[in-house]
Amino acid sequence: MKTLITLKVNGREWELAVEPNRTLVDVLRHDLQLTGTKRGCDLGECGSCTVVLNGKPVNSCLVLAVQANGAEILTIEGLAGPGGLHPLQQAFVEKGSIQCGFCTPGMILSATSLLEKNPNPTETEIRTALSGNLCRCTGYQKIVEAVQSVNKKEER
Amino acid sequence: MIEYSVVNTRAPRVDAPDKATGRAVYADDIRLPGMLYGAILHSPLSHAKILHIDTSSAKRMPGVKSVVTSQDAGLVKYGVSPARYDELLFCHDKVRYVGDEVAAVAAVDLETAMEALSLIKVDYEELPAVLSLEEAIAEGAPLVHDEYERNIGAHVHQEFGDVEAALAGCDVVRTDTFRNKRQDGAFIEPQACIAEFDPNGNLTLRSATQSPHYVQRTIAMVLGLSIGKVRVVKPYVGGGFGPKAAANAMEMAACLMSMKTGKPVKMGFTREEVFLHSRARHQFVHTLTTGVKKDGTLLALKNECYLEGGAYSSFGIATIYYAGSLLGGPYRLQNMKYDAYRVYTNKPACGAQRGHGGVIARAAWEQQLDRIAEEIGMDPVELRLKNMMEAGDVSCNDLKMNSLGMRECIEAVRDGSGWIEKKGKLPEGRGIGMACGFFVSGAGYPIYRSETYHATVSIHVNEDGGTVHVYTASAEIGQGSDTTFAMIAAETIGIPLDSVRISSGDTDFGIDLGAYSSRQTLMTGHATKEAAVDVRRQILGVLARELKVDISELDIKDGLIVFKHGRVDYSHVRTRYAKEHRGWTGLAKGRDPLTFQEAARIAYLARGTIIGRGKYKPAELGGSHKGAAVGTSPAYGCSAQVVEVSVDMETGKITVEKMTDAHDCGFAINRTSVEGQMQGSLSMG
Numbered sequence: 108m109k110t111l112i113t114l115k116v117n118g119r120e121w122e123l124a125v126e127p128n129r130t131l132v133d134v135l136r137h138d139l140q141l142t143g144t145k146r147g148c149d150l151g152e153c154g155s156c157t158v159v160l161n162g163k164p165v166n167s168c169l170v171l172a173v174q175a176n177g178a179e180i181l182t183i184e185g186l187a188g189p190g191g192l193h194p195l196q197q198a199f200v201e202k203g204s205i206q207c208g209f210c211t212p213g214m215i216l217s218a219t220s221l222l223e224k225n226p227n228p229t230e231t232e233i234r235t236a237l238s239g240n241l242c243r244c245t246g247y248q249k250i251v252e253a254v255q256s257v258n259k260k261e262e263r
Numbered sequence: 264m265i266e267y268s269v270v271n272t273r274a275p276r277v278d279a280p281d282k283a284t285g286r287a288v289y290a291d292d293i294r295l296p297g298m299l300y301g302a303i304l305h306s307p308l309s310h311a312k313i314l315h316i317d318t319s320s321a322k323r324m325p326g327v328k329s330v331v332t333s334q335d336a337g338l339v340k341y342g343v344s345p346a347r348y349d350e351l352l353f354c355h356d357k358v359r360y361v362g363d364e365v366a367a368v369a370a371v372d373l374e375t376a377m378e379a380l381s382l383i384k385v386d387y388e389e390l391p392a393v394l395s396l397e398e399a400i401a402e403g404a405p406l407v408h409d410e411y412e413r414n415i416g417a418h419v420h421q422e423f424g425d426v427e428a429a430l431a432g433c434d435v436v437r438t439d440t441f442r443n444k445r446q447d448g449a450f451i452e453p454q455a456c457i458a459e460f461d462p463n464g465n466l467t468l469r470s471a472t473q474s475p476h477y478v479q480r481t482i483a484m485v486l487g488l489s490i491g492k493v494r495v496v497k498p499y500v501g502g503g504f505g506p507k508a509a510a511n512a513m514e515m516a517a518c519l520m521s522m523k524t525g526k527p528v529k530m531g532f533t534r535e536e537v538f539l540h541s542r543a544r545h546q547f548v549h550t551l552t553t554g555v556k557k558d559g560t561l562l563a564l565k566n567e568c569y570l571e572g573g574a575y576s577s578f579g580i581a582t583i584y585y586a587g588s589l590l591g592g593p594y595r596l597q598n599m600k601y602d603a604y605r606v607y608t609n610k611p612a613c614g615a616q617r618g619h620g621g622v623i624a625r626a627a628w629e630q631q632l633d634r635i636a637e638e639i640g641m642d643p644v645e646l647r648l649k650n651m652m653e654a655g656d657v658s659c660n661d662l663k664m665n666s667l668g669m670r671e672c673i674e675a676v677r678d679g680s681g682w683i684e685k686k687g688k689l690p691e692g693r694g695i696g697m698a699c700g701f702f703v704s705g706a707g708y709p710i711y712r713s714e715t716y717h718a719t720v721s722i723h724v725n726e727d728g729g730t731v732h733v734y735t736a737s738a739e740i741g742q743g744s745d746t747t748f749a750m751i752a753a754e755t756i757g758i759p760l761d762s763v764r765i766s767s768g769d770t771d772f773g774i775d776l777g778a779y780s781s782r783q784t785l786m787t788g789h790a791t792k793e794a795a796v797d798v799r800r801q802i803l804g805v806l807a808r809e810l811k812v813d814i815s816e817l818d819i820k821d822g823l824i825v826f827k828h829g830r831v832d833y834s835h836v837r838t839r840y841a842k843e844h845r846g847w848t849g850l851a852k853g854r855d856p857l858t859f860q861e862a863a864r865i866a867y868l869a870r871g872t873i874i875g876r877g878k879y880k881p882a883e884l885g886g887s888h889k890g891a892a893v894g895t896s897p898a899y900g901c902s903a904q905v906v907e908v909s910v911d912m913e914t915g916k917i918t919v920e921k922m923t924d925a926h927d928c929g930f931a932i933n934r935t936s937v938e939g940q941m942q943g944s945l946s947m948g
Contacts, residue, residue, distance in 0.1 A: 136292075140294075141285070142285070142288070142289075142291075142292035143284070143285015143286070144285070145289070145451070145452070145501070146291065146453075147451045147452065147453070147501075147534070148453075148534040149533065149534060150534060152534075153451055155451050182285065183283075183284060183285035184284070184285045186284070187284050192280065192283060192284070196280075196283040196284060197283075199279070199283050200275050200276070200279040200280055200283055201275055202935075203273070203275075203276070203935035203936065203938065203939050205276065205278075205279045205282045205283060206502075206741040206742065206743065206939055206943065207450070207451070207452070207499070207500060207501045207502040207740060207741025208278065208279075208281075208282030208283075208287050208499060208501070208741065209289065209450075209451040209452040209501025209502060209741075210451050210501075211282050211283060212285050215283065241449075241451060242451070243448075243449055243450055243451055243502050243504070243943075243947060244502055244741050244742075244939070244943045245939055245942060245943050245946075246942035246943045246944075246945055246946030246947075247942075247946065248942045249935075249938070249939055249942065
């Protein structure tokens, strides 16, 4: 039996009828066609499906869509403004923090959440905040550098 | 010194904005109208005879559109190297590991397909399995493949020089055995694909692959299609590291079911299936005997290696050679003996993974060299510098060092890490060590014996002159190859990077063996350069005739035509271009420099669409011994690392505190990308 839920995704309201066993990542990717949210393991290990749910980064493969009823969700598609890329996205582009790109949406959203709470994180705080997002290409170095560069810009 | 405008810079990657915003499309993001969802039935047993498969209930289930087994797929054997084609699309007589593919279903949605799988009844007769090297090679062990005694699927025996004689003349001889564990690539994107068979009999497969070309050939061979009817397209790929370099059964199952239903069929591995499929790094057991003189001169190496390879050969027939041949460099070594055995077991198949075959052998030998240094009381850095090859040297197994910055790498990490101040002087619980790396820049030969070009590239100049479009079948899998080739094209033609567009990863765009063995930049890079030179030659040729000057007087730089010896009147060319663009604003005018855009338009008017063509294949390489092809390369990359660690003296836990790395990759096309590759490889190992 399907359940009626409402989600506010990237500022837009959706009313959806979903089966109670469906996960948020599935509904985002399949029903809303927001395929920027990636599915890497479906087990909560890799972080590539990270979205920001009511201000907190979550693995959307571990959230049932019905649990997200009424929630506000930010996916990677909602991050860039009309003026262009979000400063973190820009930093990832410029610093060479992106290789295959599959971890990038989740990584950027986890970093966004960190900077919202803590605009001047230390390297250790950055690495801790991103520890749930696995990247196999970069060795994380340039990802950390990108996050650090954004907080430096804000200091100025 | 040549001044470059585009290459050797830190240009941002051309694909980065799409990847930063979620716009980049990966295989699992693709949906096609009317598509079906496929799933694979895997063997639950590691070794068993298939007595009977009953698909009737699954076929009757509403929503199921296709159920296929070996009865439908046929019995064409495939693999990676024709020397060891040992796989079938679906198992026929027996299953050889937990995960072996038995059947597949396509249905209107994934849930239906999964449920239908549970309705397929397979009667197995379980067989004893071999799950370790030792079990598999024991006398009388059950055979994974009947034709390979003691489960030895491949063996290699090579000797260069006279190892026993050399060892007899050594002051110190050490023998050590090293064993690694199997490793998985653990790329973040699971394999996924979508196959579409159209009413004209053309098959298009979009797949997360490192080699559209090898997938195209394998599918055509297994499914009995002509190569020209099979198109393989690689969307963005979320990492590969080797295991995505060969065709997999899922890709072929999707194609087969699309052919049967006339509908697109989409399939994807779960993470569990990624590990079951594996095709990643082997387990190697190396027993190394090395002999040196008291002064540290390396004289001989005896390398005996057993590779635990799982149920099928995959890339293993090349891996077994690499695990020997690549120890031929970067040290001067006149005597080398290699005896190796690749052993089948009832486990997921191993294949190529980052540093194919060379990594574990290298790690083992470098550790042994440290022990030897200690025995003879020599600094490990000095031992390596003493034996280092240099550009122009040829190894005892005929690997030619056309260029080799090994010495510079070692000196850089020695000085950059503070080695001299730290070695032997750190407090208890801290340590410092060093090792060198050495690998091909592309394999000298394709994995199937062929005289094929390894890469062909074409560059189409937009008829209006504004942009050029690079077409290549190469595989951008995250390493940055699209950006590299766009930069090479821009630099060679003499135009800005944003005047270059690139389309890649599509077998319709030419031949390219794909992304493996560190080959794309060198091989496809050369083909791109040749195509760009061709574009330049054609455009400047027309312009020279128009302006009645010699072509050698003309150059292109930063998108503008340069006259090497003073001004030439080009007003009629400009006027012609302007007449083609009546009503347009922003055109170059008056005495503004003549642009590439104007020249390219004039060339088009004279010759039609300007297409530059490039191709690359290495010159004939290697010696004449059996297996000489594997390990050859037009160039070798080398690296040196110093690592500092701390050890928790209570628990033994080791923490890497600092790594210092130097790598000779040749000329860095994109400096940021090279750093990214170095950091990534240090992190992965």
